[in-house]
Amino acid sequence: MEVFQRISSHTAVLEQANIDTDQIIPARFLKITDKQGLGENAFYDWRYDEKGELNPDCRLNQAPFNTAQVLVAGDNFACGSSREHAPWALLGMGFRAVVSTRIADIFSNNALKNGLLPVVVPAAFHAKLIAAPGTSVSIDLESQTITLAEDGESVGFSIDSFARYCMLHGIDHLDFLLQQEAAIQAYEETAV
Amino acid sequence: MTHPSSSADQAGHAASQRPQTLFEKIWQQHEVKAATADHPAVLYIDLHLIHEVTSPQAFDELRKRGLPVRRPDRCVATMDHSTPSLPADAEGDFPFVDDLARQQVRKLEENCRDFGIELFDLDSEHQGIVHVIGPELGATQPGKTIVCGDSHTSTHGAFGALAFGIGTSEVGHVMATQCLLQHRPKTTAIEMTGRLQPGVSAKDLILALIAQIGVGGGTGQVFEYRGEAVRALSMDERMTLCNMSIEAGARAGLVAPDEKTFAYLKGRPMAPQGEAWDQAVARWRDLVSDEGAVFDRVVTLDASKVQPMITFGTHPGMGMAIDDAVPAEIHGESTAKALDYMKFEAGESLLGKKVDVVFIGSCTNSRINDLREAAAVFRDRKVAPGVRTLVVPGSKKIKTMAEAEGLDQIFRAAGAEWREASCSMCIAMNGDQVGPGQLAVSTSNRNFEGRQGKGSRTLLAGPATAAAAAVTGVVCDARRLGGN
Numbered sequence: 001m002e003v004f005q006r007i008s009s010h011t012a013v014l015e016q017a018n019i020d021t022d023q024i025i026p027a028r029f030l031k032i033t034d035k036q037g038l039g040e041n042a043f044y045d046w047r048y049d050e051k052g053e054l055n056p057d058c059r060l061n062q063a064p065f066n067t068a069q070v071l072v073a074g075d076n077f078a079c080g081s082s083r084e085h086a087p088w089a090l091l092g093m094g095f096r097a098v099v100s101t102r103i104a105d106i107f108s109n110n111a112l113k114n115g116l117l118p119v120v121v122p123a124a125f126h127a128k129l130i131a132a133p134g135t136s137v138s139i140d141l142e143s144q145t146i147t148l149a150e151d152g153e154s155v156g157f158s159i160d161s162f163a164r165y166c167m168l169h170g171i172d173h174l175d176f177l178l179q180q181e182a183a184i185q186a187y188e189e190t191a192v
Numbered sequence: 193m194t195h196p197s198s199s200a201d202q203a204g205h206a207a208s209q210r211p212q213t214l215f216e217k218i219w220q221q222h223e224v225k226a227a228t229a230d231h232p233a234v235l236y237i238d239l240h241l242i243h244e245v246t247s248p249q250a251f252d253e254l255r256k257r258g259l260p261v262r263r264p265d266r267c268v269a270t271m272d273h274s275t276p277s278l279p280a281d282a283e284g285d286f287p288f289v290d291d292l293a294r295q296q297v298r299k300l301e302e303n304c305r306d307f308g309i310e311l312f313d314l315d316s317e318h319q320g321i322v323h324v325i326g327p328e329l330g331a332t333q334p335g336k337t338i339v340c341g342d343s344h345t346s347t348h349g350a351f352g353a354l355a356f357g358i359g360t361s362e363v364g365h366v367m368a369t370q371c372l373l374q375h376r377p378k379t380t381a382i383e384m385t386g387r388l389q390p391g392v393s394a395k396d397l398i399l400a401l402i403a404q405i406g407v408g409g410g411t412g413q414v415f416e417y418r419g420e421a422v423r424a425l426s427m428d429e430r431m432t433l434c435n436m437s438i439e440a441g442a443r444a445g446l447v448a449p450d451e452k453t454f455a456y457l458k459g460r461p462m463a464p465q466g467e468a469w470d471q472a473v474a475r476w477r478d479l480v481s482d483e484g485a486v487f488d489r490v491v492t493l494d495a496s497k498v499q500p501m502i503t504f505g506t507h508p509g510m511g512m513a514i515d516d517a518v519p520a521e522i523h524g525e526s527t528a529k530a531l532d533y534m535k536f537e538a539g540e541s542l543l544g545k546k547v548d549v550v551f552i553g554s555c556t557n558s559r560i561n562d563l564r565e566a567a568a569v570f571r572d573r574k575v576a577p578g579v580r581t582l583v584v585p586g587s588k589k590i591k592t593m594a595e596a597e598g599l600d601q602i603f604r605a606a607g608a609e610w611r612e613a614s615c616s617m618c619i620a621m622n623g624d625q626v627g628p629g630q631l632a633v634s635t636s637n638r639n640f641e642g643r644q645g646k647g648s649r650t651l652l653a654g655p656a657t658a659a660a661a662a663v664t665g666v667v668c669d670a671r672r673l674g675g676n
């Protein structure tokens with residue numbers, strides 16, 4: 001997993017609430033057996049027209065939003081499916097962090113395992129971000145803060161300490177589990 | 193100094209004295225390592241269900257690291273999502289929608305062969321939607337921890353198993369170590385009082401709950417469905433209920449096992465047999481929340497007041513009683529954007545809206561009681577002109593059972609298409625889809641924009657409501673059809 005310590009970037013904004021995983025990556029793109037092409041197909045039904053051409057009206061296709069590393073999304077982001085293709089698709093688009101007031105459990109779990117940081121912020125701070133698409137923010141994982149470049153306003157966010165440690169050091173969860181082999185064996189001998 | 197074993201005994205004794213919820217009991221029994229300040233709990237997984245869509249990258253990760261699947265005996269695999277709902281041709285070739293779908297299914301066959309996992313493939317009599325066949329095989333059992341790379345794994349909670357969806361990285365974790373790193377969720381008691389009225393289904397009950405608490409209302413929670421209404425439900429209905437827990441954002445849904453659970457499982461191929469069965473049932477009887485156990489939250493819902501439900505918007509929380517008016521806002525949030533997509537107006541009724549497609553199937557409503565409920569509406573009636581109706585059983589076994597009862601004849605005589613077991617139009621990956629702008633009444637679980645095909649407009653409802661829409665050609669209350 002790629003190390004995540006601090007990023008500074010302008011934002012892309014999708015202000016609508018309840019953006020679900022079927023919007024992030026429609027099911028018809030899940031027939032792959034690797035992770036190829038997911039970035040191009042992310043938000044497909046918004047980013048492309050009927051002919052499959054890039055839709056110039058979609059903000060995600062416009063500069064500077066198309067190079068943002070931080071996605072600010074409306075309330076209750078990424079509900080729905082457990083497809084890890086959703087964070088893979090966002091990473092494929094170049095995002096390293098997603099900011100919302102609420103982010104679905106399974107998505108957050110998946111995101112953290114891939115170096116995509118879910119950042120849950122208070123409603124007032126969120127409203128400021130939504131109102132200023134393209135604004136610059138910096139996200140510091142060490143201090144667990146997100147800061148607006150414009151006025152320096154900063155809020156903290158919480159993140160599970162283990163996931164934080166793994167992201168800061170680029171440690172993989174599977175490596176940790178593999179080290180538990182003795183405990184797993186002992187458990188199987190008594191409990192299973 | 194206290195002897196270590198005696199202090200452990202005391203700790204165990206103390207733990208057994210404190211009233212525990214069903215969730216706590218299962219969790220505690222599966223902790224390989226409890227959570228510390230440094231890491232989440234290491235939780236042992238008893239059963240891993242695998243399908244073609246969320247597993248290939250996990251198998252590749254194992255290959256990359258040179259790891260075996262640690263306990264292939266704890267894995268059950270089948271194919272359902274990219275799988276055609278039409279039968280094989282004379283040469284035994286299945287009509288896959290495209291090469292990618294065919295390759296994905298082939299890849300699962302190859303992976304299961306390479307890693308020694310039992311696969312119920314398209315030629316197996318047990319193939320079907322992964323959440324339908326787990327219980328059907330008796331692999332789903334009370335007290336187990338069950339995971340699958342699929343959010344509707346919550347279905348298995350109907351048996352008093354702690355069952356939840358995971359992502360592909362975690363699929364790899366379970367394959368390699370039989371464990372997951374997990375944070376302990378909070379618990380919510382969903383007290384369902386009263387009894388459902390005749391003509392109101394388990395689907396209506398869960399749609400009513402999600403409408404009440406919202407699509408984010410269960411985030412970070414495990415639900416335990418309790419109360420008179422839940423005890424009165426059949427196992428098929430309990431599965432419908434638990435299936436949609438995830439649509440309220442919950443990690444899992446649970447129903448404490450009882451005589452109905454044991455009767456359902458007895459004699460199933462993977463259920464314990466003989467003496468082991470008796471021992472298992474004795475253990476399973478303890479899997480109830482103790483008197484006085486404390487939940488983090490309690491939600492109540494009077495089941496006797498629930499009406500047949502339908503959704504009007506673009507997530508499962510946008511549901512209402514079928515004869516209500518479409519609301520302009522829910523949970524303080526405007527429905528304008530959703531209504532714009534759905535081409536509905538706030539304040540109008542959906543009754544009488546012309547329907548283009550009816551889909552009866554999915555892991556929510558494709559079991560035998562769902563098909564019987566739908567057949568009761570189709571009997572001696574015809575599908576209205578211009579309505580495309582698909583009835584897709586959840587498994588090969590259900591298909592056989594339905595055919596033995598003659599249900600397929602009722603569907604076919606009415607003019608509905610009777611298909612092969614698969615997810616089909618629920619996720620529209622296999623070519624079965626709703627056309628752009630078409631209005632579908634669907635017994636599946638998600639009405640997200642484009643879920644059933646780009647531009648599809650989905651109304652979620654129970655099997656009777658869906659069947660009634662098929663025969664009348666419009667949204668209607670099945671109870672008002674009369675006859676039958």
Ligand code: SF4
Binds near residue numbers: 342344614
């Ligand atoms: S039927 Fe639908 S919800 Fe169920 S497993 Fe298949 S795609 Fe997922």
